[in-house]
Amino acid sequence: MNKIRLSIGIVFIFLVTHTEAQQSNRILIAAASDLKFALDSVVSAFKAKNNGTIDVTYGSSGKLSEQISNGAPFDLFFSADIIYPNQLKEKGLTSSDIYPYGIGRIVIWSKKINPQTEGMKSLLQPFIKKIAIANPAHAPYGKRAEEALIYYKLMETTKDKLVYGENISQTAQFVTTGAADIGIIALSLALSPTMKHENGSYYLIPETSHQPLVQGLVLTNHAKGNDLAIAFLQFIKGSTSQEILHYFGFSKPQ
Amino acid sequence: MLDFEPFYLTLKLVTVTTVILFVIGVPLAWWLAFSRSRLIVLLEALVGLPIVLPPSVLGFYLLLAFSPENAFGKFLDHYFDVRLVFTFPGLVIASVIYSLPFMVQPIQSGFRMIPQSLREASYMLGKGKFTTLIKVVLPNMKSSLITGCILSFAHTIGEFGVVLMVGGNIPKETRVVSIAIYDEVEAMNYHHATVYSTILLVFSFLVLVSVYLVNQRAHKVHYLS
């Protein structure tokens, strides 16, 4: 019995002291899920030239914004729209101007058919039982998907087949695993190596059918005085990042 | 390259939670087992609540309580510069509440199984309640204590809903293994998700096997009479 107590004690002390050492020179980023691959690449590029720890949490813009309002310790917030960063600004939770870092696009993606053939009408194929979109309540990409469906007058016929992903990443996961037959996801995800591996194809939904996906980023109050955060913001504005974002289908805002 | 941070976090969370639960669980279970007050029924129901309540309900109320936008959270933030949302300490508090009945109930049953004459014999020998607890009662209910610890341990390892709501998904702070697995699946990194899941499964299984082995040895002595 004593040996067990001793070993538990040692493990306990080790654990408690282990993770305390990494506080300085670190930034925590909250990013919309459509940036999963794009931002990971940007972060790698940044780390090649700078010291410091950068951790990213991906999720739906609405949820992340809510967490920030509730005190989550994020330094930068990359939203998939401009509205959520604006809301934070109004609450006095930001420490920089909102920088529009790119314009996103939505696509129809499927493994089972090639959406290019029928375009929007692909969604009406009889074999389709489930159509995945992101949850419009807190994911901007979901909201735009909804707008596009309404614009093309497809909402009535498709609404019973819709399944909502918690964020655009989970939405993509629904389609790649076959849980949904087809889905409306982010272009940036469709262009990622992981998605390309899945042997699906996509159709780029015309921009005229929805509000533009002007994606904005902002520094939070938590980042005040954090030089690494400011350095990262500068890096995003630079050409390396712009190229990476462009590769993943983001166009430059005017 | 697989990130092992979630394992450290999970291990830390589970260990700290189980230790805290043991320390507050024993006196609480004693009280519930032996108190003759009629109000004890209310306390018992309160302690048992986390078993019945969906984790998201508990997580929701804790989030409200801890949030710096509300009274309690604001108070903590203002006077102590302490945040409980999205931090490890907040997770510990949430886990302690969430796994409380799993520690208290087995120990409570264990207490009830100790013959009254055993405790009374100790009192008649001049020993106080605390000495009796430590030297007479607890040593004779080892399997209940072990059961309480295993159940709390297991329950905390598997925690997801409460952790997600109260802790978010902050790397190195609140991204425990259960969250990390969900995260990796979402990002379609199925390989990472599989590795995390398998390690967790094997680890939990090994812990249970070794504890049951220890428990079995403790039992063998009893059955000799």
Add this chain to the structure above:
Amino acid sequence: MITINIEKKLHGANGDLNLQCKTQINSGELVTLYGPSGSGKTTILRTIAGLSQPDRGCIEIDNRTWFDSHKKINLKPQLRNIGMVFQEHSLFPNMTVRGNLEFALEKGQSTRIVDDLLQLTELEQLQHKKPSLLSGGQKQRVALARALVRRPNLLLLDEPFSALDSEMQSKLQDYILKVHQQYNLTIILVSHDIVEVIKMSKRVFVIEDGQIKKDGLPADVLPLNNLLSFLNHFDTKEI
């Protein structure tokens, strides 16, 4: 000298009982509380021990007050220095025989008494065994030895041998008598066994429905036909 004057309402299986007990017991006496199950004899013992509280009354020992409902005095059992032997399940399973006795030692008390008692109760060979390996008779012997470690002046026995066979009962009764003589204790024994009562004590309280119905010598106080059965029993044993 023990002075007892207590009242307590009991809720039994057969209805409510008003326990009333008023008497005095001299130092060094060995008395028995005799009566059927549910008569309240165990409760009287437990109130003297401090494990139960009377509703009203007082209990005094040699001018020290242990319980007084008027003055709101209620001394904890821990402080009464009484030796008590329960009917069963009172040895600590996690300690050896010796361990059980040593547990009883007070701060600074020498272990000499432990050795003496082990010798007196003939338990030296078994002292390093755990209770689960002992027979019923051996267990109660240990319980008796343990109750005496703190050198109490008062020994309470709650039907200590009723779970044992008659030969073992007889042997253990002899131990009690031996101990009574050696340490000059006041002993109160609760029993529902007539043979035991007659053998052990010179003074019997007959308890019925929570009242002391009779108080005196066994021969005077116990019913005649029971006495006859005792004589029969006596006949088949040694004289």
